[in-house]
Amino acid sequence: MLSILAGILIALGGVAYLKIGGVVGAVLFSIGLLTILHFKCELFTGKAGLLASRAIHPIKLGGIYCGNMIGCALMVGLLSLTALS
Secondary structure (H helix, E strand, C coil), X not given: CHHHHHHHHHHHHHHHHHXXXXXXXXXXXXXXXXXXXXXXXXXXXXXXXXXXXXXXXXXXXXXHHHHHHHHHHHXXXXXXXXXXX
């Protein structure tokens, strides 16, 4: 569930950055990343580096990746129903 939430949050931050752009978009994207840190969500890019040090199992990393993709897909589906698309 935490990886799905991370996917949702990173998708929201990405949409904010792409729609607004500039410094304001970058700040909103950063807020998305900080929210991921605050809720201790599992973001693939934050965990992928642990694979080299064997601190995370590849199957767990694959689960995080799939969860992030599911979260992003959910947000894309919801945002496609709004005026933002």
